[in-house]
Amino acid sequence: MGTGGATGVGDGTGRLAGNRTRRALEVHWLGRVDYAAAMALQDDLVRRRRRGEAPDTLLLLEHPPVITLGRGGDARHVLAGRDELDRRGIELHETGRGGDVTYHGPGQLVGYPVLALPPGRRDAHRYLRDLEELLIRAVRGYGVHAGRVAGLTGVWVGRDKLAAIGVRLATGWITSHGFALNVTTDLAGFGAIVPCGISGRGVTSLARLLGRAPRLEQVAARVAAQAVAILGSAPAGRFERPEPREAIDGRPVAGA
């Protein structure tokens, strides 16, 4: 798999930990999960994280086609009517995350970090920048030079958005929701919305940029490695040998 120091994800276990701190980031690959089920899972995890019953966790998964509206969402940014959405098999959900409207579908890597931000990191905008950073670094490994656009949170390649970000902070600075990175997503799904309410810009995917289709699990592993580096307090260097652990739904974390 070869993503440098973080090897925990690759060997079928869930736990990656820094050796200088106790703040482990547990990563779980869940495969394809219904949006509603994922939300329920997340809410439960947020509660358990707040009570200290769960560690900082990153859920990586993909959704069947769904359009979601953030709290700041404008329903006018959903261009297709309910009938058409039904016909195309796309669900519609309202959520408690920030941001406007976005589309999720197969081939898109969705990440929900559920973390308790420690006192030194309680900065909502810094957290957004951290999420952008981990994705930017993850795709750099594929030779893609993605970046930021000031004022437009997300990961961009030129004028096109490669990854969307929308976050919820629950009491106690517990994060939920997160990011959605287009790997082999069918970008036609975005035609039904004005993504994040921003017209005049497009969307893109890793597959479109590379001219080939990377495996979702492999991308997930790279994203996980960057997440540990940036969201965890793990310094560069050695990681503890993880113990074998089951993922939340009983499935072990997939290898690359």
Place this chain on the structure above:
Amino acid sequence: MRVDVVMPQMGESIAEGTITRWLKQRGERVERDEPIFEISTDKVDAEIPSPARGVLVEIRHGAGDTVQVNGIVAVIDTGDGAETRPDTAAPRAAREPAPAPPEGGAAARAAAAAPAGPAPARGRDGGAFVSPVVQRIAAEHGIDPQAVPGTGAGGRVTKKDILAWLEASGAPPAEAPARPAAGPAAAERAATPARGAVQPDAPAFEPGKPVARVPLTTMRRKIAEHMVESRRTSAHVHSVFEADVSRLVALRARHRQAYLERHGTKLTFMAFFIKAVCDGLRAWPILNSSLEGDEIVYKKDLNIGIAVALDWGLIVPVIHNADELSVAGLCKRVNDLAERARAKKLNLDEVQNGTFTITNPGAFGGLLGLPIINQPQVAILGVGGIQKRPVVIDDAIAIRSMVYLALSYDHRVVDGAVADQFLARLQQALERFDESLL
């Protein structure tokens, strides 16, 4: 006891938040740390917990309202009897219980200054803070400072506000209001539509204390960080040219009235400078770029920021695609942005995505200034004061209106030869400004 619920600060560079919904209604009981409303800032939606246990007796801002950090959004009555305690010698936001997501780290970063002194009045809607100077003036005239409309940050009542209010209500002011800094030939100022500088409220020193500690406002901290970071990032070099703008002065005098009548806006020198800069940037596009890692990122659009001095700091609203506007269009944009900047009514997108900045260090009578680059740009133009000077033309001495153009640029990316040729081009464009453009 009444406890204020305030808009928390969700991050160092975040100055306000928008309420997305209330989770509790007026009259409902709330527990300490129970989520009572939600806010959004950029792509983040956050639950905000109650600072105290009691009854939510007042909701001052509803869903959709944007409130400054530390602005009061609601009030909780804990039912413990005592009336509002006045803060004595403590920054407003640091009182117990800290109204912010738990640990209250954000609340300790007070947005309002609070030097120790006679007990400052508790803030009202929007957290209007009253400084000891204003308190003193108010006391002298027997009025309630809270009754005075404030134009300062967050509705703050400034010294100017209370003196203006007193004057308007017929009471003679106890002391003369601060005069704006005078400068020669004010009509010749190449201003972003200028008002004079206002003397900041003098700090109130407690008897016996040689210092008065005033916490930084959010804006001040942002400015401080940006300036230092910019110096650390760019290899600042400065080049100074001067341009003969007698022609521009004459053009402006000639067309001013017509502009007011036909376009409803003041013809400002800044519009000429922006036009010249756009022409220069098209000829030397490296000055409209950014350095990211080891790539020079050329920007296609000319988004010109114009620095506006505020009573309490500075801000740089941006004119996007400035090259697509006519002189009249530029005047309107410049005047509108400057006015709204001073009224704190700019939208987020109006201060973003600038590619080049123009500032006017000559606005208060100075010859020139050497500004700090506005990151992540690679250059900034400082326009000095327009002043009549004796100059040599064809071996004779003439009196001309001259202006210094000082370009600060990042030598990592821009070399002196480029900077100077850009400035030379600006100089030419200004000296030969095409009247038909007006």
